Structure formats: C-alpha cells, structure tokens
Amino acid sequence: MQEIEFRSGHLCVDTDPALCVPCQERLDRQLALLPRVYGELEAALVPAPNSGDRVTGTARPGIPLNGPAVEARAAIRGTLASWADLIVEGRTVRLPLRTVPALAAFLRRHLSWLAVHPAAEDAASEIDALLHDVLRIARPPHGHPLPIGA
Numbered sequence: 001m002q003e004i005e006f007r008s009g010h011l012c013v014d015t016d017p018a019l020c021v022p023c024q025e026r027l028d029r030q031l032a033l034l035p036r037v038y039g040e041l042e043a044a045l046v047p048a049p050n051s052g053d054r055v056t057g058t059a060r061p062g063i064p065l066n067g068p069a070v071e072a073r074a075a076i077r078g079t080l081a082s083w084a085d086l087i088v089e090g091r092t093v094r095l096p097l098r099t100v101p102a103l104a105a106f107l108r109r110h111l112s113w114l115a116v117h118p119a120a121e122d123a124a125s126e127i128d129a130l131l132h133d134v135l136r137i138a139r140p141p142h143g144h145p146l147p148i149g150a
C-alpha cells in the first residue's frame with residue numbers, strides 16, 4: 001500500500017528529455033495518489049489535541065489550523081494547476097475544473113503528451129518532490145498518525 005517509488009537515481013533523464021515508460025508509469029501512480037493525500041490532509045486541518053499555542057493559521061481566527069497541512073494542500077493544488085495550464089496552452093484543450101481530483105485526472109489523461117514535452121523532466125521532478133513532501137506531512141513516519149476517517 002505504501003509502495004511509492006521516487007525518482008532518485010533514475011537515469012533516463014541523462015539521455016533524453018522525454019520520460020521513459022517506467023517514469024511515466026510512476027508519474028501516473030503519483031498523480032493518482034495525490035488526490036488521496038490531499039483528502040488525508042483535510043483531516044489534518046482540525047486542530048491537533050496537543051498542538052498547544054503554535055497557531056499558524058491565518059484563516060479563521062480562534063481556530064488553530066495545521067499550518068503545514070494548509071501549505072501542503074496549497075502546494076498540491078498549485079503544482080497540479082500549473083502543469084495543467086501548460087497542457088491547456090500547448091494542446092488547446094478545455095481547462096479542467098480547478099479541483100485537485102479534476103486536475104490530477106486531467107494530467108493523467110494527457111500524460112503521454114506531457115511525457116515528450118521539453119518540460120517533462122521538470123514536471124516529473126516537481127511532482128515527485130511534491131508527493132515526497134506532502135506524504136511526510138500527511139503520513140509522518142514517526143509521531144502521531146493523523147485521525148484519518150475519524
């Protein structure tokens with residue numbers, strides 16, 4: 001379940017700006033996972049029981065929001081939206097809804113086009129790094145698991 005490969009050490013980028021098939025497949029799996037992580041981060045938006053006075057939220061006064069979770073969600077949405085914009089400009093297709101599930105599905109649908117775009121490597125690296133970062137917040141390896149589905 002937690003089998004997520006990251007790009008460290010992959011060599012196709014040395015030979016060709018296009019993504020090789022394993023890299024495309026990995027990117028596809030990562031795009032499929034991001035909306036789920038986005039949902040898990042929503043569960044982290046409720047104040048943690050012992051979060052004390054480290055209130056970083058700027059949104060609703062009096063409600064301590066989980067700052068890293070808010071930032072992680074914004075990063076997911078912003079990253080997916082910016083790559084979707086590239087596809088919209090390049091392919092003159094309709095803009096998807098600006099929701100994370102719609103953006104991720106859109107990117108997966110156009111993955112074979114993106115994979116041969118000159119920016120394919122940037123997209124793969126950025127989404128790889130993004131997933132790595134947001135998983136650390138949504139599913140911390142040590143410490144308290146988030147109240148998913150609670």
Ligand SMILES: [Zn+2]
Nearest residue numbers: 010012020023
């Ligand atoms: Zn590759």
